[in-house]
Amino acid sequence: MFPGSSRRLHGSPDTGERVQPAALQELTAASGREFPQLARARRSTSEGLADRRARLGALSHQPDVAVVLMGSWGRFELTSGSDDDFMILVRGPEREQVAPSIEQVGTVLDKAPGDQGIFGKPVYSDQIIQKIGLERDNNSNLSQRMLLLLESVYATGAAVHGSVREQLIDRYLDQSVKDFRPPRFLLNDVIRYWRTICVDFAGKEREGPEKWGIRNAKLRTSRKVLFAGGLLPVFECARLEARQMAPFLRSQLDMAPTDRIAQAFLNHQAPDPGGRALGAYDDFLGLLDEEDFRAELESVTRESSKSSAAFSEAARLGSELERGLSALLFETSLYPLVREYGIF
Amino acid sequence: MGASTGYMSDLRGDWVAQIGRARELSPFVIELSVLCEEEVLGLGRYLGGEPSLPFRYLSIHGPSKGRVMSERELVDELVRLSPWADAIVMHPDTILDPAPYRALGRKLLLENMDARKHDGRTADELGRWFELLPEAGFCFDIAHAWSLDAAMLAGHELLDAFRTRLRHLHISSLSPQCHHVALTEEHEELFGPLLARCVDVPWILEAPPREP
Numbered sequence: 001m002f003p004g005s006s007r008r009l010h011g012s013p014d015t016g017e018r019v020q021p022a023a024l025q026e027l028t029a030a031s032g033r034e035f036p037q038l039a040r041a042r043r044s045t046s047e048g049l050a051d052r053r054a055r056l057g058a059l060s061h062q063p064d065v066a067v068v069l070m071g072s073w074g075r076f077e078l079t080s081g082s083d084d085d086f087m088i089l090v091r092g093p094e095r096e097q098v099a100p101s102i103e104q105v106g107t108v109l110d111k112a113p114g115d116q117g118i119f120g121k122p123v124y125s126d127q128i129i130q131k132i133g134l135e136r137d138n139n140s141n142l143s144q145r146m147l148l149l150l151e152s153v154y155a156t157g158a159a160v161h162g163s164v165r166e167q168l169i170d171r172y173l174d175q176s177v178k179d180f181r182p183p184r185f186l187l188n189d190v191i192r193y194w195r196t197i198c199v200d201f202a203g204k205e206r207e208g209p210e211k212w213g214i215r216n217a218k219l220r221t222s223r224k225v226l227f228a229g230g231l232l233p234v235f236e237c238a239r240l241e242a243r244q245m246a247p248f249l250r251s252q253l254d255m256a257p258t259d260r261i262a263q264a265f266l267n268h269q270a271p272d273p274g275g276r277a278l279g280a281y282d283d284f285l286g287l288l289d290e291e292d293f294r295a296e297l298e299s300v301t302r303e304s305s306k307s308s309a310a311f312s313e314a315a316r317l318g319s320e321l322e323r324g325l326s327a328l329l330f331e332t333s334l335y336p337l338v339r340e341y342g343i344f
Numbered sequence: 345m346g347a348s349t350g351y352m353s354d355l356r357g358d359w360v361a362q363i364g365r366a367r368e369l370s371p372f373v374i375e376l377s378v379l380c381e382e383e384v385l386g387l388g389r390y391l392g393g394e395p396s397l398p399f400r401y402l403s404i405h406g407p408s409k410g411r412v413m414s415e416r417e418l419v420d421e422l423v424r425l426s427p428w429a430d431a432i433v434m435h436p437d438t439i440l441d442p443a444p445y446r447a448l449g450r451k452l453l454l455e456n457m458d459a460r461k462h463d464g465r466t467a468d469e470l471g472r473w474f475e476l477l478p479e480a481g482f483c484f485d486i487a488h489a490w491s492l493d494a495a496m497l498a499g500h501e502l503l504d505a506f507r508t509r510l511r512h513l514h515i516s517s518l519s520p521q522c523h524h525v526a527l528t529e530e531h532e533e534l535f536g537p538l539l540a541r542c543v544d545v546p547w548i549l550e551a552p553p554r555e556p
Binding site: 273313331 | 541546
């Protein structure tokens with residue numbers, strides 16, 4: 001077993017102990033870079049989770065339903081401007097009545113999104129697990145599945161959330177999986193999702209310039225963390241026998257994406273690039289938490305971006321993050337795997 | 345990896361030609377080197393024309409010789425250039441008053457100096473500059489570090505001290521007069537362990553590539 005594959009968080013992540021992350025702390029020790037904004041965001045997430053769990057737990061739940069928080073909640077990166085993106089997750093097939101309802105959960109959460117988005121309806125595990133690929137696997141289905149897998153945390157229904165993620169991992173690790181090779185089915189879907197995000201960014205821009213700046217800045221930063229946080233564990237599977245992959249992926253996906261990335265930098269002897277890459281991301285999170293900075297990003301358009309100091313800084317930090325991740329993929333012992341499996 | 349236009353003395357003053365030559369080496373990274381203040385103004389006029397450039401990382405090396413402008417006037421010109429640049433590199437020994445340079449924020453990089461200079465050479469000396477300019481990043485000139493200590497321990501000390509600030513690297517060998525010359529095979533091997541710590545940042549050649 002390769003170094004770190006058995007490393008777990010200190011206790012269950014569900015208790016909010018991602019505030020004391022093993023991998024990020026080890027990266028600080030190895031690189032000399034501290035991550036105060038990530039630490040603060042994780043504290044905010046844990047405190048917010050405790051609050052949401054108490055409030056949402058008071059709603060009547062069917063036993064096969066979970067309320068799952070996504071986005072910055074799932075990355076454990078809550079900032080003052082974060083939305084309460086949530087999914088009503090139902091284990092099993094589609095049905096008429098689901099409790100709690102979207103409306104009930106929306107009244108409990110402070111900044112719930114509208115009911116028009118991809119989480120405006122309950123998500124049924126049979127849909128996202130069984131309908132992978134082909135025409136039935138539309139954009140919403142892909143997004144729901146990937147976000148559940150890569151950046152989600154339960155607010156209620158821990159067992160439902162855990163078991164659906166487990167079934168999803170098992171679905172990806174089907175008969176095609178081979179010892180000491182990354183699981184191609186999952187690898188292709190993770191890469192497909194990242195490229196879909198990028199293509200959809202262009203599609204949204206054609207619909208209108210609103211929020212171009214903040215979307216672009218997130219594409220350069222948090223979306224890359226989401227992608228890398230999924231890609232790296234899949235590549236790491238190449239060091240394992242097929243039977244070891246499911247428990248490994250479960251343990252990785254229980255970690256915050258930034259912990260998965262920190263661990264990869266450590267495993268591949270690149271602590272300094274890791275410190276700089278996640279340091280840039282840490283700086284970005286700190287700026288995003290500043291009201292003026294976020295407001296400027298939200299108002300920036302493609303045309304005004306060249307004169308925006310906030311956008312320029314977000315772009316610079318995004319480039320530093322990308323250079324670090326590229327170095328990890330192309331300048332370390334990961335490179336042969338990336339060359340062999342990353343493109344074709 | 346990319347080129348510094350600093351070694352293209354035969355093309356000095358012609359930004360189009362310098363950039364064209366740098367692009368032959370790499371279309372991704374470049375350092376536009378302005379040796380004197382007059383060139384700062386010329387570069388401003390060139391970049392103000394919004395040329396279409398392919399580079400994903402563009403650094404500007406501030407003047408290190410022939411200073412006439414006041415510190416504030418020079419920094420004002422550099423601030424005007426900064427929207428086009430990812431980084432603006434300065435030699436600390438040319439800075440008389442650090443205060444105006446704070447206007448460059450995180451785009452300002454301080455470079456470690458060679459053994460001929462009297463300041464900014466070692467981790468201790470450079471550390472004092474970073475105390476005065478806390479937002480500044482670090483440009484690691486590996487040949488300058490070699491000029492201090494051919495065993496490269498001074499280089500490791502610089503990286504140990506400023507690795508979290510590291511933003512890009514200058515690569516070359518040095519002549520006995522401390523002029524940048526093409527990286528020798530011997531130095532490439534000697535610098536290897538330090539280079540391995542910098543695989544994520546742009547590498548900028550301060551002398552033409554070695555002849556094959």
